[in-house]
Amino acid sequence: xxxxxxxxxxxxxxxxxxxxxxxxxxxxxxxxxxxxxxxxxxxxxxxxxxxxxxxxxxxxxxxxxxxxxxxxxxxxxxxxxxxxxxxxxxxxxxxxxxxxxxxxxxxxxxxxxxxxxxxxxxxxx
Amino acid sequence: xxxxxxxxxxxxxxxxxxxxxxxxxxxxxxxxxxxxxxxxxxxxxxxxxxxxxxxxxxxxxxxxxxxxxxxxxxxxxxxxxxxxxxxxxxxxxxxxxxxxxxxxxxxxxxxxxxxxxxxxxxxxxxxxxxxxxxxxxxxxxxxxxxxxxxxxxxxxxxxxxxxxxxxxxxxxxxxxxxxxxxxxxxxxxxxxxxxxxxxxxxxxxxxxxxxxxxxxxxxxxxxxxxxxxxxxxxxx
Numbered sequence: 001x002x003x004x005x006x007x008x009x010x011x012x013x014x015x016x017x018x019x020x021x022x023x024x025x026x027x028x029x030x031x032x033x034x035x036x037x038x039x040x041x042x043x044x045x046x047x048x049x050x051x052x053x054x055x056x057x058x059x060x061x062x063x064x065x066x067x068x069x070x071x072x073x074x075x076x077x078x079x080x081x082x083x084x085x086x087x088x089x090x091x092x093x094x095x096x097x098x099x100x101x102x103x104x105x106x107x108x109x110x111x112x113x114x115x116x117x118x119x120x121x122x123x124x125x
Numbered sequence: 126x127x128x129x130x131x132x133x134x135x136x137x138x139x140x141x142x143x144x145x146x147x148x149x150x151x152x153x154x155x156x157x158x159x160x161x162x163x164x165x166x167x168x169x170x171x172x173x174x175x176x177x178x179x180x181x182x183x184x185x186x187x188x189x190x191x192x193x194x195x196x197x198x199x200x201x202x203x204x205x206x207x208x209x210x211x212x213x214x215x216x217x218x219x220x221x222x223x224x225x226x227x228x229x230x231x232x233x234x235x236x237x238x239x240x241x242x243x244x245x246x247x248x249x250x251x252x253x254x255x256x257x258x259x260x261x262x263x264x265x266x267x268x269x270x271x272x273x274x275x276x277x278x279x280x281x282x283x284x285x286x287x288x289x290x291x292x293x294x295x296x297x298x299x300x301x302x303x304x305x306x307x308x309x310x311x312x313x314x315x316x317x318x319x320x321x322x323x324x325x326x327x328x329x330x331x332x333x334x335x336x337x338x339x340x341x342x343x344x345x346x347x348x349x350x351x352x353x354x355x356x357x358x359x360x361x
Binding site for chain 2 (some may be wrong): 038097100101103104105107108
């Protein structure tokens, strides 16, 4: 890797990490969801600032181009991030369904309170 | 029907304005002693209004469409909180015959099983559906037999009753979409007993099946996966 790209990518990685920290500081993202981003930023800073790490990894994995290692790392991290988001969305969806159900049940029981002559009134506390 | 038990009929309805009132009235005529709960699953038509207009059913409106599973579960939550002994699920499209209610309920009230499914195929009832659908139902029967060793002739039937124990379990755990088959495997896995009883089934009067050709593949895959995973999952 040339010197220029080396410096540029270090700056970019640092900027990403600082942005994540700033978003946490402003409470735009919850800490628990930001951990992955911070890890990703740290890995990118290390890889950019010390290209030797990438080159060593490439040799170890018998990969000819050191940049390929970077792409693989990026791809794996992106996949982990997407998987993490899917888990979060699934949980949110379950919680949302339960909230919708509780809201509808509550609304129904309020309606019955207003109309005590209803056949089912005796069932609602 | 034995009246010493509190029975709730749960009717999940999504855009069924053309049939909901008729279904509610038919259930009332056949069994005036049972309570009815229509769970309107965020319909965009007059389902809720027409159900309320009958004055025969309790109506709960879900503010958004959460899918049949979430709608049915709302009914089970309601039933378990309000002390019902038996909850029966019945489709809003008029395919189920309210006259069969007794047969399904008596299996539960006699303590023969925790859950009773109204099966279209246990006896020759003259019900026919498309070959693809029949193949699908047979596939699920086979899958359930392979995984649990139990024989269920009609695991996709939405006409079913549960006792208090199973109702409370469903109030906490219920699959989200296309829930029929998966719910049975969950019950089976938790050690609940399931029986089938023959019922009649009408051909669809109004509306369309929620399962269109495009969704069929998703349906088969999702349900198979869910059934397989339920077999190996630690259920709630």
